[in-house]
Amino acid sequence: MPIEIPDVVIDRLPLYYRLLSRLDSEGRSVVSSQELGEELGVTPAQIRKDLSYFGRFGKQGRGYSVPRLLDELKAILGLDGRWKVVVIGIGRLGRAIASYPGFEGQGFDIIALYDASSGLVGTEIEGQRVKDVATLEADLKKTAVDIGIVAVPGEHAQDVVDTLVDAGVHAILNYTPNRVQTPPNVEVRHINPVLFLQSMTYHLKQRRGG
Amino acid sequence: MPIEIPDVVIDRLPLYYRLLSRLDSEGRSVVSSQELGEELGVTPAQIRKDLSYFGRFGKQGRGYSVPRLLDELKAILGLDGRWKVVVIGIGRLGRAIASYPGFEGQGFDIIALYDASSGLVGTEIEGQRVKDVATLEADLKKTAVDIGIVAVPGEHAQDVVDTLVDAGVHAILNYTPNRVQTPPNVEVRHINPVLFLQSMTYHLKQRRGG
DNA sequence: GTGAAATTGCGCACATGCACACAAACGCGC
DNA sequence: GCGCGTTTGTGTGCATGTGCGCAATTTCAC
Numbered sequence: 001m002p003i004e005i006p007d008v009v010i011d012r013l014p015l016y017y018r019l020l021s022r023l024d025s026e027g028r029s030v031v032s033s034q035e036l037g038e039e040l041g042v043t044p045a046q047i048r049k050d051l052s053y054f055g056r057f058g059k060q061g062r063g064y065s066v067p068r069l070l071d072e073l074k075a076i077l078g079l080d081g082r083w084k085v086v087v088i089g090i091g092r093l094g095r096a097i098a099s100y101p102g103f104e105g106q107g108f109d110i111i112a113l114y115d116a117s118s119g120l121v122g123t124e125i126e127g128q129r130v131k132d133v134a135t136l137e138a139d140l141k142k143t144a145v146d147i148g149i150v151a152v153p154g155e156h157a158q159d160v161v162d163t164l165v166d167a168g169v170h171a172i173l174n175y176t177p178n179r180v181q182t183p184p185n186v187e188v189r190h191i192n193p194v195l196f197l198q199s200m201t202y203h204l205k206q207r208r209g210g
Numbered sequence: 211m212p213i214e215i216p217d218v219v220i221d222r223l224p225l226y227y228r229l230l231s232r233l234d235s236e237g238r239s240v241v242s243s244q245e246l247g248e249e250l251g252v253t254p255a256q257i258r259k260d261l262s263y264f265g266r267f268g269k270q271g272r273g274y275s276v277p278r279l280l281d282e283l284k285a286i287l288g289l290d291g292r293w294k295v296v297v298i299g300i301g302r303l304g305r306a307i308a309s310y311p312g313f314e315g316q317g318f319d320i321i322a323l324y325d326a327s328s329g330l331v332g333t334e335i336e337g338q339r340v341k342d343v344a345t346l347e348a349d350l351k352k353t354a355v356d357i358g359i360v361a362v363p364g365e366h367a368q369d370v371v372d373t374l375v376d377a378g379v380h381a382i383l384n385y386t387p388n389r390v391q392t393p394p395n396v397e398v399r400h401i402n403p404v405l406f407l408q409s410m411t412y413h414l415k416q417r418r419g420g
Numbered sequence: 421g422t423g424a425a426a427t428t429g430c431g432c433a434c435a436t437g438c439a440c441a442c443a444a445a446c447g448c449g450c
Numbered sequence: 451g452c453g454c455g456t457t458t459g460t461g462t463g464c465a466t467g468t469g470c471g472c473a474a475t476t477t478c479a480c
Contacts (some may be wrong), residue, residue: 006436006437008436008437009406009437010409010412011409012230013408013409014404014405014408014409015405015411017408018387018405031459032456032457033458034457035457040389043438043439043440044457044458045435045438045439045440045441045459045460045468046438046439048457048458048459048460049437049438049439049459049460051459052458052459052460053440056458056459057456057458058457058459059445059446059447059457059458060444060445060446060456060457060458060459061445061446061447061448061455061456061457061458062445062446062447062456062457062458063456063457063458064397064458075406076412077409077411077412077415078411078412078415079408079412083407083411083414085407091306092302092306092309093306093310095302095306096301096302096306097302097306097403099302100303100403101319102387102402103403103404103407106404106407106408108404108407116389146361146411146414147407147410147414149403151228156224170414170417171407171410171411171413171414173248173406173407173410174365177228177312179225179250185417187410187413187414189406189410191401191403191406192312193307193312193313193359193383193401194224194310194312194313194316194318195221195224195225195228195295196382196399196401197295197313197316197318197357197381198224198227198289198316199220199221199223199285199287200221200294200357200381200397200399201287201288201289201356201381201384202220202223202286202287202288203220203380203381204288204293204356204357204380204381204397204398205287205288207380207395216466216467218466218467219467224427242426242427242428243427243428244426244427253468253469253470254427254428255468255469255470255471256468256469258427258428258429258430259429259430259467259468259469261429262428262429262430266428266429267428268427268428268429269427269428269475269476269477270426270427270428270429270474270475270476271425271426271427271428271475271476271477271478271479272427272428272475272477273427273428273477274428370432383479
């Protein structure tokens with residue numbers, strides 16, 4: 001591959017994808033980088049450059065075909081197939097995740113839920129039987145999983161992640177406040193609302209104190 | 211103020227703060243940028259430069275005093291006071307947020323919960339009576355609020371945000387998948403797990419297909 | 421008290437990502 | 451079919467953020 005594609009570009013593609021999905025469902029057939037940019041708060045040049053990493057999808061004087069570009073992004077991001085997801089930790093947060101309506105429609109299949117509490121194991125959540133986390137390792141060996149979502153108490157995060165990584169899971173969404181260590185070939189994203197709030201308070205303070 | 215402090219720096223401070231809290235609770239009194247960097251996966255130089263925007267907190271040959279640096283960061287981020295937070299939308303996600311244990315200990319007080327559903331209004335969640343979202347506007351005029359957390363259905367996100375902004379709330383954490391428009395003097399952070407997953411699948415695909 | 425080891429703060433060079441601007445291409449109207 | 455307005459793709463310059471390297475400072479051992 002000649003040029004490396006920056007991560008920031010990859011992170012913007014889902015935004016474009018999302019907007020194009022909306023435009024497509026509204027029946028729009030063509031859109032310009034100008035309009036995409038206004039909607040997303042990004043400069044049109046940025047959008048054109050991002051897309052140009054992957055091909056020449058637009059037509060001069062016209063813009064981009066909405067369905068065409070949607071399909072291209074779908075293929076680029078790998079959203080033209082389905083991905084197997086497991087959720088570990090079915091507390092309040094895990095349950096909210098398991099019932100989040102946005103996953104299924106976007107190609108993410110939650111194929112199993114795990115928890116350590118004997119009170120939960122065996123119960124039904126969103127039509128899924130909650131399985132014992134002790135069986136996670138064996139299950140992963142039988143059925144390959146693409147993505148693990150971790151919503152256990154922070155102190156168990158690293159253990160669960162290690163189990164996932166050892167079993168060949170290469171993408172992990174970590175909802176616990178603890179950062180976890182992984183080999184470089186594993187993608188981890190941390191979702192920690194407290195960190196967001198803490199950087200926002202800096203700005204709030206600026207406003208107040210000058 | 212002579213130099214503007216980059217946003218990326220501000221976003222890293224909570225990470226440092228978090229690690230220092232842990233070290234402090236473990237009784238560590240001194241730490242080097244080297245060690246901080248190893249723990250966080252950041253270069254030591256980066257950490258020293260980030261901190262140097264705010265002052266000279268370290269001692270050559272020794273490192274940083276953990277309690278001292280913790281206090282400095284606390285003051286810088288505005289975590290030495292308490293912040294008033296409201297949560298709007300008490301579905302599964304909103305309930306998970308309302309009961310998230312990490313907020314209170316970090317200076318964030320959830321002072322009210324709001325929902326639109328008549329089935330929920332008046333019920334108790336985590337010791338809080340759920341209030342009717344219709345009263346939000348009036349309540350905000352009576353009691354100033356610092357941060358709004360929005361977990362309503364996507365199609366109502368903009369309305370709720372507009373209400374918050376009109377009432378002078380300058381920081382918003384948006385858990386809905388919809389992006390919202392705000393004036394430039396309002397800080398908004400979007401938490402959308404699907405966007406994370408979608409950029410991770412790109413990398414998964416790379417691994418597979420080459 | 422002196423030398424050696426450690427570590428900060430910062431100047432500087434480098435890399436990376438962003439916006440601008442323009443040539444090339446396309447469509448539309450007449 | 452021709453010209454005009456529109457919009458893409460990209461070469462180029464610029465800004466911003468990152469890492470290196472070193473002088474200055476501190477600690478520690480002997």
